[in-house]
Amino acid sequence: MQQRLKITSAGAxxxxxxxxDVLELRAALIAQRxxxxVAEGKDTSYDVVELNLAHADLTYCRALQAQLEHAADGFKRTLKTLANxxxxxxxxxxxxxxAGADFLSRENVSDLRxxxxxxxxxFSGDLDAVMEAFGFTEYELNSVFARSDQTPYEGLLEVAKKSELTDNTFIRPTLLEARSLWKKYGRAKM
Structure with a gap:
């Protein structure tokens, strides 16, 4: 844990x-903290949740990598991009x-991003295949990006039109009331 990560490019x-290794170190740092x-008698409820999430992330990533060995050749590339x-x-x-550990440099974080x-x-090229493999419907995804009958822009426009926030009977009176309250508040301070 005292060594710096030796990554020299984004591809690494x-x-x-x-x-x-990085996910293991994350879990180890949280466990150490x-x-x-606990030894100092501090509240550790947040650390327990964070440690649980770190362990789950490590477990999921290991499981995905293990599945790569058993995947059919047609699915291996898609599963590899998903695991990555x-x-x-x-x-x-x-x-x-x-934070506070000297493990990652600024360049490492930049390369990670x-x-x-x-x-x-x-992964965006494999998204349709993964959604189909899981059997998700457009209704379950509930996303304007997952609709086959519309472009995302058409879907966003439709959602905006249906939103109650675009109805002037709701917004305009609220804005006018807020404006009058601010005017009263401004006069009271003067």
Missing amino acids: WSSPETQE HLSD LVALTAIIEGLAAF VAHKDAISA
Whole structure:
């Protein structure tokens, strides 16, 4: 835990071994902090939740990597991009665990963000296959990006039109009332 991560490019973050090492270290750092806080008699309820999430992330990433060995050749590439994206997302969301540790440099974090964006781009081509494999319907996804009969822009416009916030009978009176309250408040201060 005293050594700095030896990653020299964004592409190196896609290594399953590197991802597992970083996720293991995250869990170890949180566990170490938890144990020292328990010894000092501090409240550790947040650390327990954070440790649980770190352990779950590590377990999920290991399980996805294990499934790669058993996947059919037609699904291996898709599953690999999914596993890469899940691991990099878990690492990015858990960066706070490394605060105060001299494990990641600024360049490492910058490369991690580039690798994460690249993983999202790589996975976007496989999104339809994954959604179909899980059997999700457009209704279950409830996303304007998952509709086959509309572009995302058409879907966003439709959702905006149906929103109660676009109804002037709700917003306009609220704004006018707020404006009059601020005027009264402004006069009271003067």
